[in-house]
Amino acid sequence: DVVCLFVCFQGAEGAAAAAHALSLPAEAYGNDPRLEVMWAMKAYNHAEVYFNLISSVDPKFLKLTKLDDRIYSSFRETFKDLDVKLLQADDLKSEEAKERWRPFCNQFEGLVEDFNYGTLLRLDCEKDYTEENTIFATRVQFFAIEIARNREGYNDVVFRSKSSKS
Structure with missing residues (x-):
């Protein structure tokens, strides 16, 4: 579980170890489970920060x-009919989807920092990050889908539900 992995590596020592490990070249690792834990921790942190952001700031105004x-504009040109409100795993993971996503993502190489890093993405934008509602995507896929959700008003429900509880 990602939450458990995150808690296991908290603190200054964990952060220092993660920073050092992530600075080493990929060849230094096989399938090192510690590295997978560190990447999961980083992805979880990103997801948590983003969800807190759309919960506290009107998503229409987020950049x-x-x-x-x-x-x-490139996302909607390429994926005109993609339902960003409720994604299906195949929208990102099927062979056909991968063929469409690859050129879209690659156009942002060198423009979007960490464009191809793994990032957690909610399938149903009206729900929080849970095991059932989360898929692994690239950073630029995350940006494309979440920018669309923000601009098209789909993330408003998260903001409204959190602000009505305050």
Whole structure:
């Protein structure tokens, strides 16, 4: 479980170990489970920060990158009919989807920092990050889908539900 992995590596020592490990070249590792834990921890942190952000700030006003306009227009040009409100795993993981996503993502190489890093993405934007509602995506896929959700009003439900509880 990602939450358990995160808790296991908290603290200054865990952060220092993670920073050192992540700075080493990929060849230094086989399938080192510690590295997988560190990446899971980083992905979980990113997801938690983002969810807190859309819970406390009206998503329509969020700017996630300097290239939001370009990412959004290219995304909607390429994926006109993709239902960003409720994604299916096949929208990202099927062979056909991968063939469509690859050129979309690669156009942002060198423009979007860590464009191809693994990131957690909610399938149903009206729900929180849970094991059933989370899929692993690239950072630029996350940006494209979440920018669309913000601009098209789908993330408003998260903001409204959190702000009505305050």
